[in-house]
Amino acid sequence: MTLDLSKSKQVTVLLSTYNGSKFLQQQLDSLYVQTYPNIKILARDDGSLDDTRGILEKEHLNGHIEILKGHENLGPALSFFELLNHAASTDTEYIAFCDQDDVWHPNKIEHAVTALLTIPDNRPALFCSRLEIVDEQLNHIGFTHTPRKIGFGNALVENIATGCTIVLNRKAVELLSQDLPNRVLMHDWWCYLVLSCFGEIIFDDHAGIKYRQHENNTIGVAMDMFDELKRKIHRFMHNGTGLLWFHACVFSRVFNKRIPVSQLHILNKFIAAKSSTWNRLQLILSKDIWRQKWLDNLLLRLMILINRI
Incomplete structure:
Protein backbone atom coordinates (compact mmCIF):
# COMPACT_ATOMS: atom_id res chain seq x y z
CA MET A 1 0.00 0.00 0.00
CA THR A 2 1.26 3.49 -0.91
CA LEU A 3 0.50 6.16 1.67
CA ASP A 4 -1.05 9.40 0.37
CA LEU A 5 0.86 11.91 2.49
CA SER A 6 -1.38 14.76 1.37
CA LYS A 7 -4.26 13.14 3.30
CA SER A 8 -2.24 12.02 6.29
CA LYS A 9 -3.95 11.91 9.67
CA GLN A 10 -2.21 13.12 12.81
CA VAL A 11 0.34 11.03 14.67
CA THR A 12 1.11 12.15 18.22
CA VAL A 13 4.56 11.12 19.41
CA LEU A 14 4.60 10.61 23.18
CA LEU A 15 8.02 11.37 24.66
CA SER A 16 8.75 10.68 28.33
CA THR A 17 12.10 11.97 29.60
CA TYR A 18 14.23 11.47 32.69
CA ASN A 19 17.80 12.81 33.01
CA GLY A 20 18.17 12.51 29.25
CA SER A 21 20.02 15.70 28.33
CA LYS A 22 23.02 13.87 26.84
CA PHE A 23 21.13 12.40 23.88
CA LEU A 24 17.74 14.14 23.88
CA GLN A 25 18.47 16.79 21.24
CA GLN A 26 19.66 14.17 18.76
CA GLN A 27 16.47 12.20 19.26
CA LEU A 28 14.30 15.29 18.80
CA ASP A 29 16.17 16.22 15.63
CA SER A 30 15.38 12.78 14.19
CA LEU A 31 11.68 13.38 14.90
CA TYR A 32 11.72 16.72 13.10
CA VAL A 33 12.90 15.15 9.82
CA GLN A 34 10.31 12.37 9.65
CA THR A 35 8.90 11.91 6.14
CA TYR A 36 5.38 11.67 7.57
CA PRO A 37 4.09 15.27 7.53
CA ASN A 38 1.40 15.38 10.22
CA ILE A 39 3.23 14.79 13.50
CA LYS A 40 2.73 16.39 16.90
CA ILE A 41 5.26 15.78 19.68
CA LEU A 42 3.93 15.70 23.23
CA ALA A 43 6.59 15.48 25.95
CA ARG A 44 6.46 14.87 29.68
CA ASP A 45 9.46 15.07 31.99
CA ASP A 46 9.48 12.57 34.84
CA GLY A 47 11.40 14.62 37.41
CA SER A 48 14.78 15.12 35.75
CA LEU A 49 17.64 16.58 37.77
CA ASP A 50 19.80 17.54 34.78
CA ASP A 51 19.11 19.98 31.93
CA THR A 52 16.44 17.83 30.26
CA ARG A 53 13.58 20.19 31.11
CA GLY A 54 15.62 23.11 29.82
CA ILE A 55 16.01 21.41 26.44
CA LEU A 56 12.29 20.64 26.31
CA GLU A 57 11.36 24.23 27.22
CA LYS A 58 13.63 25.60 24.48
CA GLU A 59 12.06 23.31 21.88
CA HIS A 60 8.61 24.28 23.15
CA LEU A 61 9.40 28.00 22.80
CA ASN A 62 10.56 27.32 19.24
CA GLY A 63 7.17 25.75 18.51
CA HIS A 64 8.51 22.25 17.91
CA ILE A 65 6.89 20.35 20.79
CA GLU A 66 4.15 20.53 23.39
CA ILE A 67 4.84 19.80 27.06
CA LEU A 68 2.44 18.11 29.44
CA LYS A 69 2.28 20.03 32.71
CA GLY A 70 3.71 18.45 35.85
CA HIS A 71 6.97 16.59 36.36
CA GLU A 72 6.35 14.35 39.33
CA ASN A 73 8.51 11.23 39.20
CA LEU A 74 6.09 8.43 38.29
CA GLY A 75 8.43 5.97 36.62
CA PRO A 76 8.43 5.22 32.89
CA ALA A 77 5.22 3.15 32.71
CA LEU A 78 2.95 5.63 34.51
CA SER A 79 4.62 8.60 32.83
CA PHE A 80 3.76 7.16 29.42
CA PHE A 81 0.24 6.39 30.65
CA GLU A 82 -0.17 10.07 31.58
CA LEU A 83 0.81 11.00 28.03
CA LEU A 84 -1.45 8.33 26.53
CA ASN A 85 -4.42 9.47 28.57
CA HIS A 86 -3.93 13.06 27.41
CA ALA A 87 -3.52 12.04 23.76
CA ALA A 88 -6.70 9.96 23.95
CA SER A 89 -8.66 13.14 24.75
CA THR A 90 -7.58 14.69 21.44
CA ASP A 91 -8.61 13.72 17.91
CA THR A 92 -5.22 12.23 17.00
CA GLU A 93 -5.51 9.13 14.80
CA TYR A 94 -2.30 7.41 15.96
CA ILE A 95 0.11 7.58 18.86
CA ALA A 96 3.76 6.49 18.95
CA PHE A 97 5.87 5.95 22.06
CA CYS A 98 9.31 7.58 22.02
CA ASP A 99 12.34 7.16 24.27
CA GLN A 100 14.78 10.00 24.89
CA ASP A 101 18.05 8.49 23.70
CA ASP A 102 17.44 6.78 20.35
CA VAL A 103 17.56 8.01 16.76
CA TRP A 104 14.64 7.33 14.44
CA HIS A 105 15.09 6.56 10.75
CA PRO A 106 13.35 9.28 8.68
CA ASN A 107 10.59 6.97 7.41
CA LYS A 108 9.82 5.28 10.74
CA ILE A 109 6.36 6.82 11.23
CA GLU A 110 5.39 6.65 7.57
CA HIS A 111 6.32 2.96 7.48
CA ALA A 112 4.28 2.17 10.61
CA VAL A 113 1.19 4.08 9.50
CA THR A 114 1.30 2.38 6.10
CA ALA A 115 1.26 -1.00 7.86
CA LEU A 116 -1.58 0.00 10.19
CA LEU A 117 -3.73 1.12 7.26
CA THR A 118 -4.07 -2.54 6.28
CA ILE A 119 -6.17 -3.08 9.43
CA PRO A 120 -9.89 -2.17 9.34
CA ASP A 121 -10.68 1.14 11.06
CA ASN A 122 -12.89 -0.56 13.66
CA ARG A 123 -10.16 -2.99 14.76
CA PRO A 124 -7.59 -2.03 17.48
CA ALA A 125 -4.04 -2.55 16.23
CA LEU A 126 -0.47 -2.23 17.48
CA PHE A 127 2.55 -1.91 15.21
CA CYS A 128 6.01 -2.79 16.54
CA SER A 129 9.31 -3.82 15.00
CA ARG A 130 12.87 -4.98 15.36
CA LEU A 131 15.58 -2.65 16.63
CA GLU A 132 18.98 -1.80 15.26
CA ILE A 133 21.28 -1.84 18.28
CA VAL A 134 23.98 0.84 18.26
CA ASP A 135 26.57 2.13 20.72
CA GLU A 136 26.69 5.66 22.16
CA GLN A 137 28.26 6.97 18.92
CA LEU A 138 25.55 5.24 16.84
CA ASN A 139 27.93 2.58 15.51
CA HIS A 140 26.07 -0.55 14.45
CA ILE A 141 26.16 -3.51 16.86
CA GLY A 142 23.39 -5.76 15.60
CA PHE A 143 19.66 -6.34 15.31
CA THR A 144 17.14 -7.77 17.75
CA HIS A 145 15.42 -11.05 16.92
CA THR A 146 12.12 -11.51 15.12
CA PRO A 147 9.61 -13.41 17.29
CA ARG A 148 8.66 -16.85 15.99
CA LYS A 149 5.06 -16.75 17.28
CA ILE A 150 2.98 -13.87 18.63
CA GLY A 151 -0.13 -14.16 20.75
CA PHE A 152 -1.88 -13.78 24.07
CA GLY A 153 -0.14 -16.82 25.60
CA ASN A 154 3.20 -15.18 24.85
CA ALA A 155 2.12 -11.76 26.10
CA LEU A 156 1.28 -13.21 29.53
CA VAL A 157 4.90 -14.23 30.08
CA GLU A 158 7.05 -12.11 27.74
CA ASN A 159 7.09 -8.78 25.93
CA ILE A 160 8.13 -8.63 22.28
CA ALA A 161 6.81 -5.10 21.62
CA THR A 162 9.60 -2.67 22.52
CA GLY A 163 7.98 0.63 23.47
CA CYS A 164 9.97 2.93 21.21
CA THR A 165 8.84 0.93 18.15
CA ILE A 166 5.14 0.91 19.05
CA VAL A 167 2.55 2.85 17.03
CA LEU A 168 -1.13 2.46 17.96
CA ASN A 169 -4.19 3.19 15.85
CA ARG A 170 -7.15 5.17 17.20
CA LYS A 171 -9.18 2.14 18.27
CA ALA A 172 -6.21 0.83 20.25
CA VAL A 173 -5.75 4.21 21.95
CA GLU A 174 -9.43 4.25 22.93
CA LEU A 175 -9.29 0.68 24.21
CA LEU A 176 -6.18 1.24 26.33
CA SER A 177 -7.27 4.59 27.76
CA GLN A 178 -10.61 3.30 29.05
CA ASP A 179 -8.99 2.04 32.25
CA LEU A 180 -5.24 2.54 32.67
CA PRO A 181 -3.97 0.59 35.70
CA ASN A 182 -1.83 2.34 38.32
CA ARG A 183 0.74 -0.44 38.38
CA VAL A 184 2.06 -2.58 35.52
CA LEU A 185 5.40 -4.15 34.65
CA MET A 186 5.96 -1.74 31.73
CA HIS A 187 3.70 0.34 29.50
CA ASP A 188 4.76 -1.44 26.31
CA TRP A 189 4.21 -4.90 27.80
CA TRP A 190 0.72 -3.84 28.91
CA CYS A 191 -0.06 -2.66 25.38
CA TYR A 192 1.14 -5.95 23.91
CA LEU A 193 -0.96 -7.92 26.41
CA VAL A 194 -4.13 -5.91 25.77
CA LEU A 195 -3.84 -5.82 21.98
CA SER A 196 -2.92 -9.50 21.71
CA CYS A 197 -6.25 -10.23 23.41
CA PHE A 198 -8.55 -7.69 21.77
CA GLY A 199 -6.88 -6.60 18.55
CA GLU A 200 -4.13 -7.09 16.00
CA ILE A 201 -0.35 -7.14 16.44
CA ILE A 202 1.82 -6.22 13.46
CA PHE A 203 5.48 -7.12 13.97
CA ASP A 204 7.72 -5.76 11.25
CA ASP A 205 11.20 -7.09 10.42
CA HIS A 206 12.25 -3.62 9.30
CA ALA A 207 14.24 -1.84 12.02
CA GLY A 208 13.16 1.79 12.05
CA ILE A 209 15.15 2.85 15.10
CA LYS A 210 18.78 3.10 16.12
CA TYR A 211 18.45 1.86 19.72
CA ARG A 212 21.33 3.30 21.69
CA GLN A 213 22.95 1.03 24.26
CA HIS A 214 24.55 2.88 27.15
CA GLU A 215 24.98 2.52 30.89
CA ASN A 216 21.88 4.57 31.75
CA ASN A 217 19.35 2.56 29.72
CA THR A 218 16.29 1.77 31.82
CA ILE A 219 16.09 -1.57 30.02
CA GLY A 220 18.93 -2.62 27.75
CA VAL A 221 19.26 -5.40 25.21
CA ALA A 222 21.72 -8.28 25.60
CA MET A 223 23.66 -8.72 22.37
CA ASP A 224 25.80 -11.81 23.01
Whole structure:
Protein backbone atom coordinates (compact mmCIF):
# COMPACT_ATOMS: atom_id res chain seq x y z
CA MET A 1 0.00 0.00 0.00
CA THR A 2 1.26 3.49 -0.91
CA LEU A 3 0.50 6.16 1.67
CA ASP A 4 -1.05 9.40 0.37
CA LEU A 5 0.86 11.91 2.49
CA SER A 6 -1.38 14.76 1.37
CA LYS A 7 -4.26 13.14 3.30
CA SER A 8 -2.24 12.02 6.29
CA LYS A 9 -3.95 11.91 9.67
CA GLN A 10 -2.21 13.12 12.81
CA VAL A 11 0.34 11.03 14.67
CA THR A 12 1.11 12.15 18.22
CA VAL A 13 4.56 11.12 19.41
CA LEU A 14 4.60 10.61 23.18
CA LEU A 15 8.02 11.37 24.66
CA SER A 16 8.75 10.68 28.33
CA THR A 17 12.10 11.97 29.60
CA TYR A 18 14.23 11.47 32.69
CA ASN A 19 17.80 12.81 33.01
CA GLY A 20 18.17 12.51 29.25
CA SER A 21 20.02 15.70 28.33
CA LYS A 22 23.02 13.87 26.84
CA PHE A 23 21.13 12.40 23.88
CA LEU A 24 17.74 14.14 23.88
CA GLN A 25 18.47 16.79 21.24
CA GLN A 26 19.66 14.17 18.76
CA GLN A 27 16.47 12.20 19.26
CA LEU A 28 14.30 15.29 18.80
CA ASP A 29 16.17 16.22 15.63
CA SER A 30 15.38 12.78 14.19
CA LEU A 31 11.68 13.38 14.90
CA TYR A 32 11.72 16.72 13.10
CA VAL A 33 12.90 15.15 9.82
CA GLN A 34 10.31 12.37 9.65
CA THR A 35 8.90 11.91 6.14
CA TYR A 36 5.38 11.67 7.57
CA PRO A 37 4.09 15.27 7.53
CA ASN A 38 1.40 15.38 10.22
CA ILE A 39 3.23 14.79 13.50
CA LYS A 40 2.73 16.39 16.90
CA ILE A 41 5.26 15.78 19.68
CA LEU A 42 3.93 15.70 23.23
CA ALA A 43 6.59 15.48 25.95
CA ARG A 44 6.46 14.87 29.68
CA ASP A 45 9.46 15.07 31.99
CA ASP A 46 9.48 12.57 34.84
CA GLY A 47 11.40 14.62 37.41
CA SER A 48 14.78 15.12 35.75
CA LEU A 49 17.64 16.58 37.77
CA ASP A 50 19.80 17.54 34.78
CA ASP A 51 19.11 19.98 31.93
CA THR A 52 16.44 17.83 30.26
CA ARG A 53 13.58 20.19 31.11
CA GLY A 54 15.62 23.11 29.82
CA ILE A 55 16.01 21.41 26.44
CA LEU A 56 12.29 20.64 26.31
CA GLU A 57 11.36 24.23 27.22
CA LYS A 58 13.63 25.60 24.48
CA GLU A 59 12.06 23.31 21.88
CA HIS A 60 8.61 24.28 23.15
CA LEU A 61 9.40 28.00 22.80
CA ASN A 62 10.56 27.32 19.24
CA GLY A 63 7.17 25.75 18.51
CA HIS A 64 8.51 22.25 17.91
CA ILE A 65 6.89 20.35 20.79
CA GLU A 66 4.15 20.53 23.39
CA ILE A 67 4.84 19.80 27.06
CA LEU A 68 2.44 18.11 29.44
CA LYS A 69 2.28 20.03 32.71
CA GLY A 70 3.71 18.45 35.85
CA HIS A 71 6.97 16.59 36.36
CA GLU A 72 6.35 14.35 39.33
CA ASN A 73 8.51 11.23 39.20
CA LEU A 74 6.09 8.43 38.29
CA GLY A 75 8.43 5.97 36.62
CA PRO A 76 8.43 5.22 32.89
CA ALA A 77 5.22 3.15 32.71
CA LEU A 78 2.95 5.63 34.51
CA SER A 79 4.62 8.60 32.83
CA PHE A 80 3.76 7.16 29.42
CA PHE A 81 0.24 6.39 30.65
CA GLU A 82 -0.17 10.07 31.58
CA LEU A 83 0.81 11.00 28.03
CA LEU A 84 -1.45 8.33 26.53
CA ASN A 85 -4.42 9.47 28.57
CA HIS A 86 -3.93 13.06 27.41
CA ALA A 87 -3.52 12.04 23.76
CA ALA A 88 -6.70 9.96 23.95
CA SER A 89 -8.66 13.14 24.75
CA THR A 90 -7.58 14.69 21.44
CA ASP A 91 -8.61 13.72 17.91
CA THR A 92 -5.22 12.23 17.00
CA GLU A 93 -5.51 9.13 14.80
CA TYR A 94 -2.30 7.41 15.96
CA ILE A 95 0.11 7.58 18.86
CA ALA A 96 3.76 6.49 18.95
CA PHE A 97 5.87 5.95 22.06
CA CYS A 98 9.31 7.58 22.02
CA ASP A 99 12.34 7.16 24.27
CA GLN A 100 14.78 10.00 24.89
CA ASP A 101 18.05 8.49 23.70
CA ASP A 102 17.44 6.78 20.35
CA VAL A 103 17.56 8.01 16.76
CA TRP A 104 14.64 7.33 14.44
CA HIS A 105 15.09 6.56 10.75
CA PRO A 106 13.35 9.28 8.68
CA ASN A 107 10.59 6.97 7.41
CA LYS A 108 9.82 5.28 10.74
CA ILE A 109 6.36 6.82 11.23
CA GLU A 110 5.39 6.65 7.57
CA HIS A 111 6.32 2.96 7.48
CA ALA A 112 4.28 2.17 10.61
CA VAL A 113 1.19 4.08 9.50
CA THR A 114 1.30 2.38 6.10
CA ALA A 115 1.26 -1.00 7.86
CA LEU A 116 -1.58 0.00 10.19
CA LEU A 117 -3.73 1.12 7.26
CA THR A 118 -4.07 -2.54 6.28
CA ILE A 119 -6.17 -3.08 9.43
CA PRO A 120 -9.89 -2.17 9.34
CA ASP A 121 -10.68 1.14 11.06
CA ASN A 122 -12.89 -0.56 13.66
CA ARG A 123 -10.16 -2.99 14.76
CA PRO A 124 -7.59 -2.03 17.48
CA ALA A 125 -4.04 -2.55 16.23
CA LEU A 126 -0.47 -2.23 17.48
CA PHE A 127 2.55 -1.91 15.21
CA CYS A 128 6.01 -2.79 16.54
CA SER A 129 9.31 -3.82 15.00
CA ARG A 130 12.87 -4.98 15.36
CA LEU A 131 15.58 -2.65 16.63
CA GLU A 132 18.98 -1.80 15.26
CA ILE A 133 21.28 -1.84 18.28
CA VAL A 134 23.98 0.84 18.26
CA ASP A 135 26.57 2.13 20.72
CA GLU A 136 26.69 5.66 22.16
CA GLN A 137 28.26 6.97 18.92
CA LEU A 138 25.55 5.24 16.84
CA ASN A 139 27.93 2.58 15.51
CA HIS A 140 26.07 -0.55 14.45
CA ILE A 141 26.16 -3.51 16.86
CA GLY A 142 23.39 -5.76 15.60
CA PHE A 143 19.66 -6.34 15.31
CA THR A 144 17.14 -7.77 17.75
CA HIS A 145 15.42 -11.05 16.92
CA THR A 146 12.12 -11.51 15.12
CA PRO A 147 9.61 -13.41 17.29
CA ARG A 148 8.66 -16.85 15.99
CA LYS A 149 5.06 -16.75 17.28
CA ILE A 150 2.98 -13.87 18.63
CA GLY A 151 -0.13 -14.16 20.75
CA PHE A 152 -1.88 -13.78 24.07
CA GLY A 153 -0.14 -16.82 25.60
CA ASN A 154 3.20 -15.18 24.85
CA ALA A 155 2.12 -11.76 26.10
CA LEU A 156 1.28 -13.21 29.53
CA VAL A 157 4.90 -14.23 30.08
CA GLU A 158 7.05 -12.11 27.74
CA ASN A 159 7.09 -8.78 25.93
CA ILE A 160 8.13 -8.63 22.28
CA ALA A 161 6.81 -5.10 21.62
CA THR A 162 9.60 -2.67 22.52
CA GLY A 163 7.98 0.63 23.47
CA CYS A 164 9.97 2.93 21.21
CA THR A 165 8.84 0.93 18.15
CA ILE A 166 5.14 0.91 19.05
CA VAL A 167 2.55 2.85 17.03
CA LEU A 168 -1.13 2.46 17.96
CA ASN A 169 -4.19 3.19 15.85
CA ARG A 170 -7.15 5.17 17.20
CA LYS A 171 -9.18 2.14 18.27
CA ALA A 172 -6.21 0.83 20.25
CA VAL A 173 -5.75 4.21 21.95
CA GLU A 174 -9.43 4.25 22.93
CA LEU A 175 -9.29 0.68 24.21
CA LEU A 176 -6.18 1.24 26.33
CA SER A 177 -7.27 4.59 27.76
CA GLN A 178 -10.61 3.30 29.05
CA ASP A 179 -8.99 2.04 32.25
CA LEU A 180 -5.24 2.54 32.67
CA PRO A 181 -3.97 0.59 35.70
CA ASN A 182 -1.83 2.34 38.32
CA ARG A 183 0.74 -0.44 38.38
CA VAL A 184 2.06 -2.58 35.52
CA LEU A 185 5.40 -4.15 34.65
CA MET A 186 5.96 -1.74 31.73
CA HIS A 187 3.70 0.34 29.50
CA ASP A 188 4.76 -1.44 26.31
CA TRP A 189 4.21 -4.90 27.80
CA TRP A 190 0.72 -3.84 28.91
CA CYS A 191 -0.06 -2.66 25.38
CA TYR A 192 1.14 -5.95 23.91
CA LEU A 193 -0.96 -7.92 26.41
CA VAL A 194 -4.13 -5.91 25.77
CA LEU A 195 -3.84 -5.82 21.98
CA SER A 196 -2.92 -9.50 21.71
CA CYS A 197 -6.25 -10.23 23.41
CA PHE A 198 -8.55 -7.69 21.77
CA GLY A 199 -6.88 -6.60 18.55
CA GLU A 200 -4.13 -7.09 16.00
CA ILE A 201 -0.35 -7.14 16.44
CA ILE A 202 1.82 -6.22 13.46
CA PHE A 203 5.48 -7.12 13.97
CA ASP A 204 7.72 -5.76 11.25
CA ASP A 205 11.20 -7.09 10.42
CA HIS A 206 12.25 -3.62 9.30
CA ALA A 207 14.24 -1.84 12.02
CA GLY A 208 13.16 1.79 12.05
CA ILE A 209 15.15 2.85 15.10
CA LYS A 210 18.78 3.10 16.12
CA TYR A 211 18.45 1.86 19.72
CA ARG A 212 21.33 3.30 21.69
CA GLN A 213 22.95 1.03 24.26
CA HIS A 214 24.55 2.88 27.15
CA GLU A 215 24.98 2.52 30.89
CA ASN A 216 21.88 4.57 31.75
CA ASN A 217 19.35 2.56 29.72
CA THR A 218 16.29 1.77 31.82
CA ILE A 219 16.09 -1.57 30.02
CA GLY A 220 18.93 -2.62 27.75
CA VAL A 221 19.26 -5.40 25.21
CA ALA A 222 21.72 -8.28 25.60
CA MET A 223 23.66 -8.72 22.37
CA ASP A 224 25.80 -11.81 23.01
CA MET A 225 24.92 -15.27 24.29
CA PHE A 226 26.86 -15.03 27.54
CA ASP A 227 25.48 -11.62 28.49
CA GLU A 228 21.96 -12.84 27.71
CA LEU A 229 22.41 -15.99 29.80
CA LYS A 230 23.80 -13.95 32.71
CA ARG A 231 20.80 -11.62 32.61
CA LYS A 232 18.33 -14.48 32.52
CA ILE A 233 19.92 -16.22 35.51
CA HIS A 234 20.07 -12.92 37.44
CA ARG A 235 16.38 -12.22 36.78
CA PHE A 236 15.50 -15.77 37.77
CA MET A 237 17.46 -15.63 41.02
CA HIS A 238 16.81 -12.09 42.17
CA ASN A 239 13.59 -10.70 40.69
CA GLY A 240 10.59 -10.48 42.97
CA THR A 241 8.24 -13.44 42.77
CA GLY A 242 4.71 -13.20 41.50
CA LEU A 243 5.23 -10.38 38.97
CA LEU A 244 3.81 -12.27 36.00
CA TRP A 245 0.93 -13.53 38.11
CA PHE A 246 0.28 -9.99 39.38
CA HIS A 247 0.27 -8.64 35.80
CA ALA A 248 -2.25 -11.30 34.77
CA CYS A 249 -4.47 -10.49 37.76
CA VAL A 250 -4.45 -6.77 36.90
CA PHE A 251 -5.44 -7.61 33.34
CA SER A 252 -8.25 -9.85 34.61
CA ARG A 253 -9.55 -7.09 36.89
CA VAL A 254 -9.43 -4.35 34.25
CA PHE A 255 -11.14 -6.26 31.45
CA ASN A 256 -13.19 -8.71 33.50
CA LYS A 257 -16.11 -10.14 31.47
CA ARG A 258 -14.97 -8.63 28.15
CA ILE A 259 -12.20 -11.19 27.64
CA PRO A 260 -12.94 -13.65 24.80
CA VAL A 261 -13.53 -17.26 25.87
CA SER A 262 -10.34 -18.72 24.38
CA GLN A 263 -8.10 -16.11 26.03
CA LEU A 264 -10.07 -16.31 29.27
CA HIS A 265 -9.36 -20.05 29.45
CA ILE A 266 -5.61 -19.41 29.18
CA LEU A 267 -5.74 -16.52 31.66
CA ASN A 268 -7.65 -18.48 34.29
CA LYS A 269 -5.30 -21.44 33.92
CA PHE A 270 -2.30 -19.13 34.41
CA ILE A 271 -3.76 -17.38 37.47
CA ALA A 272 -4.90 -20.66 39.08
CA ALA A 273 -1.36 -22.07 38.87
CA LYS A 274 -0.25 -19.72 41.63
CA SER A 275 -2.31 -21.52 44.27
CA SER A 276 -2.44 -25.12 43.07
CA THR A 277 0.31 -27.67 42.49
CA TRP A 278 -1.92 -29.62 40.12
CA ASN A 279 -2.63 -26.49 38.06
CA ARG A 280 1.06 -25.69 37.97
CA LEU A 281 1.84 -29.12 36.56
CA GLN A 282 -0.86 -28.68 33.94
CA LEU A 283 0.51 -25.26 32.99
CA ILE A 284 4.06 -26.63 32.68
CA LEU A 285 2.86 -29.16 30.10
CA SER A 286 0.60 -26.69 28.29
CA LYS A 287 1.43 -25.13 24.93
CA ASP A 288 -0.94 -22.26 25.68
CA ILE A 289 1.90 -20.13 27.06
CA TRP A 290 5.33 -19.72 25.52
CA ARG A 291 8.42 -17.58 25.30
CA GLN A 292 10.32 -17.02 22.09
CA LYS A 293 13.50 -18.98 22.87
CA TRP A 294 13.93 -22.55 24.11
CA LEU A 295 16.02 -21.49 27.12
CA ASP A 296 13.44 -18.90 28.10
CA ASN A 297 10.74 -21.56 27.82
CA LEU A 298 12.75 -23.90 30.01
CA LEU A 299 13.32 -21.23 32.67
CA LEU A 300 9.65 -20.22 32.52
CA ARG A 301 8.53 -23.75 33.28
CA LEU A 302 11.07 -24.05 36.07
CA MET A 303 9.68 -20.80 37.53
CA ILE A 304 6.17 -22.23 37.34
CA LEU A 305 7.29 -25.44 39.03
CA ILE A 306 8.78 -23.63 42.04
CA ASN A 307 5.94 -21.08 42.04
CA ARG A 308 7.94 -17.97 41.17
CA ILE A 309 5.66 -16.64 38.44
